[in-house]
Amino acid sequence: MAVIITDLCINCAACIDECPVEAIVDEDENPTGGETYYVYADKCVECVGYHDTPACAEACPTEGCIQWGEVVDGMPSSDNRKAAGTPVVD
């Protein structure tokens, strides 16, 4: 599973260095061509084994920019996760 960065992202860079597995890239490296930061679902471990709550979302200054995403087979998932589309931090 993974978290996703939505269009609410203001490209502030607060999240990128908090990720323990380097799953986040900035707008220049967003593979979708989007103008926001981006989380690689095949790298994100939802901070399992590192933090109780995803560190990127804890660091993000927006309201609800970082949301829970869809299930990714074979990837760790947080016991605290909510439904896809739900903000990680309200």
Ligand code: SF4
């Ligand atoms: S939830 Fe954790 S592992 Fe996933 S992108 Fe955010 S900081 Fe990285």
Ligand code: SF4
């Ligand atoms: S901390 Fe939030 S607003 Fe800042 S770059 Fe990361 S996702 Fe975007």
